[in-house]
Amino acid sequence: MRFAFVAAAVAWGFSSPLAAEPVGQFDDHADIGEPSHEGAVTLDGESYRITGGGANIWGEADVFHYAWTQRSGDLHISADIAFEGEGGDPHRKAGVMIRQNLTPASPYADVMVHGDGLVALQYREVQDGPTRQITSAGPHRGAVRLEREGDFVYFSVEGEDGALEHAGGSFRIPFQAPYLVGLAVSAHDDAVSETAMFSDVTLDVPQLAYVPDTGYAAQVEATLELMEVGGAQSRRVIRHFDGKIEAPNWSLDGETLYYNSGGRIYAIPVGGGESVEIDTGRHVDNNNDHGLSPDGTQMVISDQIEPDNLSRIHIVTLDGTQPVREIVNDPDARSYWHGWSPDGQTLAYVRVGANDDSYDIWAADVDTREISPLVVAPGVDDGPEYSPDGRHLYFNSTRSGAMALWRADADGSNPVQLTHDPARRDWFPHISPDGRWIAYISFGEDIALTDHPPNREDVQLRLLPTDGSAEPVILTRLFGGQGTINVPSWSPDSSRIAFVSYRLKR
Structure with missing residues (x-):
């Protein structure tokens, strides 16, 4: 598999000895870990169709397919996400992700849509550490957004009115520049692969007003x-x-x-x-x-x-x-x-x-x-x-x-x-x-x-x-x-x- 060669050659680095495979606004894509079924990304107009195998994005190591680009500083990444096909594992995952490096055990934060409709902000704080999550109070309705502001990550989900609204919850995870940001799919069943469509994908730098006093007077x-x-x-x-x-x-x-x-x-x-x-x-x-x-x-x-x-x-x-x-x-x-x-x-x-x-x-x-x-x-x-x-x-x-x-x-x-x-x-x-x-x-x-x-x-x-x-x-x-x-x-x-x-x- 392509990523196995990339990982062996560059370990934690971002540049590949193989030719990069840009797709849309992302610099490259590859399997992370070693899934039994190789993943793929195709561009359908301005939407991304991503297929990924792998056992999970969880625990101390992840196996999935990832399309990414390099960024630094504050960033919001959002997408409207829909799985293709009925059934499948209820824990299959498709989402937006910030990742420190390309190793399976990298620190990361993501917003994952599960096959059963659960939406969660997941994160691994340190290399080779465990994964934790904050689950949304509401079900998946379409769009999600991962928000990196300073050393904190937050998330938003689509509300009943169709607009993105803050889902609540936050975690402090200081990514080092540059980091990787992109789209991810994992089947949660390594014997199969799963496909999801990502539409209206945006990567925006938020314009955050300065708050001079974060004490009791702050809103x-x-x-x-x-x-x-x-x-x-x-x-x-x-x-x-x-x-x-x-x-x-x-x-x-x-x-x-x-x-x-x-x-x-x-x-x-x-x-x-x-x-x-x-x-x-x-x-x-x-x-x-x-x-x-x-x-x-x-x-x-x-x-x-x-x-x-x-x-x-x-x-x-x-x-x-x-x-x-x-x-x-x-x-x-x-x-x-x-x-x-x-x-x-x-x-x-x-x-x-x-x-x-x-x-x-x-x-x-x-x-x-x-x-x-x-x-x-x-x-x-x-x-x-x-x-x-x-x-x-x-x-x-x-x-x-x-x-x-x-x-x-x-x-x-x-x-x-x-x-x-x-x-x-x-x-x-x-x-x-x-x-x-x-x-x-x-x-x-x-x-x-x-x-x-x-x-x-x-x-x-x-x-x-x-x-x-x-x-x-x-x-x-x-x-x-x-x-x-x-x-x-x-x-x-x-x-x-x-x-x-x-x-x-x-």
Whole structure:
């Protein structure tokens, strides 16, 4: 096969010792890997008919047919894609792709249309590494677009009105210039070949407006996502929003997610659909520190509707049958909820002094409203959350000189440091319901030690075993920060986490 000779001669390079075979706006095409059936590309007017064999574009190595050209910098590539022939493997793939090199294990990002109509942004972050994906909330309708902007890739899909619309989700993968960009087809069954037509193919350099301040004032789109913890670590878009949403929680039955937006709290089905506002009475200036009671019938909210703008903590019933109850009203501090003890009796919250720089962890009794200090020390202590057995309290703190995760007894005693990388800013430990894992958000050194701002590039979601048996692993990289995963966000069966990724409007 042609590519076998190319690969042997030039390894990772782009130039071929054989004559290139240009087709349309692409410089060359060839099989990547060694499929049993050789692929081909023909030009039909301005459309491309591509046939490819191969077992898959997935895992640690890909086998498919590719038509490509060299580019650098920001780029959008789009195409209207349709398979030829009925049936075939439901996982056969046709799509648009950016690839670092021509080896089967190259880093890449693509938008793949599957035979069963699934659309996904796939990516391999490093050479010889695994493949991950972000699946679209909607089915394939025709056109798709892969969008490289800076070190991030995004994707768009055709909406019901026939126009391309942002599908949500993003991943940070810094391609080196030059890279390859083009069209790809894989049969997913190496015993056969599959064919797809690519029409209205465009390669455009986006004109992106400069955003001088990416902080709280920046306008963003938001994507509510789920991620499998373990296995393929796939991400799935639940819904893409034109504006900002923050801080998803799960219902006890695993069927509903709750988030805040514009000061109000909303519920949305895990399978996607329309959002429904939760009745929080006159408390409609909620921040992103909210969550459900252990029995799943009540929600705690942190609201700042009063003229002094201090955050206060209240409890509401999800069915609206009981009046809103005020739990914490501290005239000298802003109070932000983060944890609810498994016995339902105690709220753990962050008390931020209104007239000083103190960030301490306090407790409030749900029945008596009595408050008391739990973790008080110089620096910042934040993000308290109880273990499922109620024995421990997890939090993040600067007491070691870095922002790290800690564990203490439930009364705040015997603190133990859990993360130790001084180059990271680790925030908001969330404990899986089975007690085995800590999911948390981690910022880079470009962030001030005590800050967790929105709209940052070097943001990672990480996973750490609660027993300390292994080092943290990176679940995914995204554009996000404040609002991404502030509050408890594990599914009841400990298999998935919910989070929010963002994209600047420009």
